[in-house]
Amino acid sequence: MxxxxxxxxxxxxxxxxxxxxxxxxxxxxxxxxxxxxxxxxxxxxxxxxxxxxxxxxxxxxxPPFKDQLRFLRETRLKEDGRKHTFLEVANAVGVAKSTITNLLNGTRRPGFEISKDLAEFYKAPGFFTIxxxxxxLDALEPVLVQARFLAEFKGGGVEHVALRGSLADGSDQLDQELRAAIQQVVEMARASQAPAETGGADDDPELRELTDKVRLLSPTHRRSVMGIFRSVVGLTKRDE
Structure with missing residues (x-):
């Protein structure tokens, strides 16, 4: 291309x-x-x-590799807020200090392994290669995920949704559980807004199924799921 x-x-x-x-x-x-x-x-x-x-x-x-590397060096700082020195970077990726200098001034082109190692050192895997x-698109996907779920929640009549971060973050297993569980929350919200003669939420089989499913989760996953639920249905306190 x-x-x-x-x-x-x-x-x-x-x-x-x-x-x-x-x-x-x-x-x-x-x-x-x-x-x-x-x-x-x-x-x-x-x-x-x-x-x-x-x-x-x-x-x-x-941008050219030298500009990309300079960007990482200026934005991925040490805990004290300072840039990594050329020597620190060189030692971390196993090259001479002069190699880093030459990469930054554009007099040397990196090989695949050096590019990969530098990206991993700066905790930005794939930065130079994808x-x-x-x-x-990868960076924008969490925004689209949030927008899609928010639209679905609003379509179900749920107000004041406060999702924090991308639902795609975290473990793959928990991500799948959250997606399935939140979908059930949408359905329960719709059921709770139905006319009274259709049956109350307390008799909703989906509510019982969701309760049983949450109880089967490990304590750690249960707390994560319940945190999302509380945020979604507006139970999260302002100071939480």
Whole structure:
């Protein structure tokens, strides 16, 4: 794929994201652009231009390696807030200090292993290799997940939903359990708003099934699930 086609491909992918957000009742302003840039290394102004259908250069969405490495060094800091020294980085990935210097000034091109090791050192796996389209879509997926669930909750008549973070975060098993359980919460909310003659929520077999399922979870998973439930149905206290 040439550079021009790559830009068009990224722009088309973001257009689909924008269209879905608008269909779900949101604008792109629900996106945390600062976090998006942190995850991808692509400047906010560039992403906004792509969303707006404005032209950008290939280098803006796929900067040279030296710029990407400099970005990681400036944003992935030590606990004391300082940058990792060239020597610290070199020792961590098993190369000479001069190698890091040459990579940063662009006089040396990295091999795959060095790229991978540097990304892992900065806790940004795949940063140099997955490409701008996948990087942006991966970073935007949690936003779409939240928007889809929020639309479903509102469709069920549930108000004041306060989901914190992406439902895709955490273990795969817990993620699947949460998705299934939250879907049942939607159905229970719909049932509870039905006319009284259709039966109360206390007699709802789905409620009994959900209760039994939650009881079977481990204590740790049960607390995680109940925390989500409390947030979803508006029981979370302001100071929690």
């Amino acid at each position: 040439d550079n021009t086609t790559q830009v068009e491909d990224v722009a088309a992918a973001l257009a689909e994201v924008k269209a879905e957000l608008e269909e779900l009742g949101h604008t792109i302003e629900v996106i945390d652009f600062g976090q998006l840039t942190y995850k991808t290394g692509i400047a906010e102004a560039t992403v906004r231009a792509l969303f707006a259908g404005q032209p950008v250069s290939p280098e803006e969405i796929d 490409g701008p389209k996948k990087a942006l």
